[in-house]
Amino acid sequence: MSSPDPQTHHPIEAELRPPERLEETLARVERLYRDVVVPREQALSHRLSNERAFLDDAGKLHPEIIEARREIMRAAGEQGIYSLHLPERLGGGGLDREDMIYVEEKVYGYGVKLNPAMLSWSEGATPRLLYCHDHQQEQFVAPLVRGEKTxxxxxxxxxxxxxxxxxxxxxxxxxxxxxxxxxxxxxxxxxxxxxxxxxxxxxxxxxxxxxxxxxxxxxxxxxxxxxxxxxxxxxxxxxxxxxxxxxxxxxxxxxxxxxxxQGFDIAVMSFNYTRMRRAGMCSGWSRYLIERALDRVKHRQVGNRPLGANQGIQWMIADMYVDWLQARSLSLEVARSIDTPGPWYRLPRPKDEVRRICALKVSNDESFYRVADRALQVFGGAGVMRDTDINKLFQIARNLRIPGGTDEVQRTTIAETLGLRFDPSKSAPADDRLKGS
Incomplete structure (x- = not known):
């Protein structure tokens, strides 16, 4: 299944409404995708669309794909896109969380081949670099920020x-x-x-x-x-x-x-970033799936009429849209509330912010999973084929509910910060523990 044409406009694209201040940044993202990512995806289509060719004989990611990802990372670094999330003092773009959602959803909205390498993720310039010392800048920080090392x-x-x-x-x-x-x-x-x-x-x-x-x-x-x-x-x-x-x-x-x-506090900050990052990632991938599903049901003929003419299919598409819109709206609201005092990486964080970050992760993880599940259902037999983007995104959606703290851990944190943290030896909430945690 090919990646979406960036020139193709779908109904929900008009709802993205990124702020004017990001117009030039998003244009650079689109050029990077068109000029650097797409040619490499086309050259490696035989590996990206075949899971047996995707890996080497030892079951590891194939060296050709690794090198293509690194080329994209370096190009993104050279064009000032790879580390937009980090402050300018580290060589990043200095974008806040709200602006990063718009950037991330554009990048992930291209699909699930090589495009994620356009932005730093867990293998790149993570927020832990904020705590590095001067003597670590040249050897570690700068190459990671520029996408030269992983x-x-x-x-x-x-x-x-x-x-x-x-x-x-x-x-x-x-x-x-x-x-x-x-x-x-x-x-x-x-x-x-x-x-x-x-x-x-x-x-x-x-x-x-x-x-x-x-x-x-x-x-x-x-x-x-x-x-x-x-x-x-x-x-x-x-x-x-x-x-x-x-x-x-x-x-x-x-x-x-x-x-x-200081490791625990740095780890907490890193996990918070991972959870906040779900917003643009899940929004972009959900939109990609909705657009693919819309194309499918408009053109797939069943009984001499489009599959999308069936009310049951229409309701599934509608539910996908509702899930996407709810999670995205919550994400933007949480991001704005975090950016207002700013910056997003400050420590310690107030408990109400931690609670909202946990809610953001749960909402995005589970909404994206429902979107992916319905997309697979809409595609039917074609959806369960292992070498399709639909199937891969369904598997990724299920996986995302575990890393960065399981959704159950997020729910526990939400409940505890609402006052439901109990000392096992007592029957009342342990307010003192809550205040000191």
Missing amino acids: SLHGVTEDGAGSNLFDMKTRATRRGKDWVLSGAKAYITNAFDADIAQVLAITDPGQGRRSFTYFMFDTREYLNKGYRIGRVFQTMFGDGYTGEIFFDDMVLPESAVIGEPG
Whole structure:
């Protein structure tokens, strides 16, 4: 299935209404897609539309696709698009969350082939760079912001997911150095990352102050205490997820991001960013699916009339639109409320903002999943074929309800910040715990 023609206008496109201040930025995004992304998608169509050719013999993302993604990242960096979300002092574009929603939904609205590489995501210039020191700028920060290098985020472990306090990876001091020991699982970009950003426990039993982030060059430390393990094949077969190990790996003090004991707060800020990023991502992909579904039901003939003439199909399309509109409207409102005091990356965040960010993630994750489910239903047999964008987006939609904190964790946080946080030994809400968390 081909990516949508950027010149094709669908009914809901008129509802996007990005502000005039973004006109030039969005025009640059469109040129980048047309001039850089589309030619590479066309050249690699035999791999992008065939999941067997999408991976190499070891089940990892094929090197040709990796290189195409890197070319797009570098081009996006050169054109000032890749890191629009970061402040200008780091070389970013300085856009706030509301403006980034408009940019993200345009990028993701092109589909699910190579276009996501136009914007930094978990393997690129993440907000953790805000806490890097001056000596880390040239080697790590600048290349990530420019899209010249990629990174991995080592937090999740086989026995530690949403609850960071279950983490087993430790870093202990040895003179002026740190010795890192443990393993991380389900890590995106595990095999190709140039840079690793890893969270470890450095001072057990100290609550939020127990954690520290470390950053290092993966090529420099490969087989010198740092090992890459097996492929973890996800439900959509990305060949991009794996495990990494730290075998008494010795790191200098200069590898610390921020300060020792600051890791928990940096992680929370990172997770908040991941959740806020759902807004433009899910809006763009939902719109893509609605547009594909509209094209399908207008042109697919069943019993000598368009499939879309059936009321049951019309209702499914209408429900897809309602889900998209509700989630997008909530996202823009939450973004504006966060941008008003600004900036979106400040810490600590008021509990009412945390609650709204959690609501944004739940709303987008579940609305996008319903849109993808109905799109697949509309496409029928063609929708369940594994090598189609419809099928892949359905699988991605299901996956998104887990990373960044499961939707159930988001609901728990929402309830707790509304006063429903209980001490197990009591029957009343633990107000003191709520205030101090």
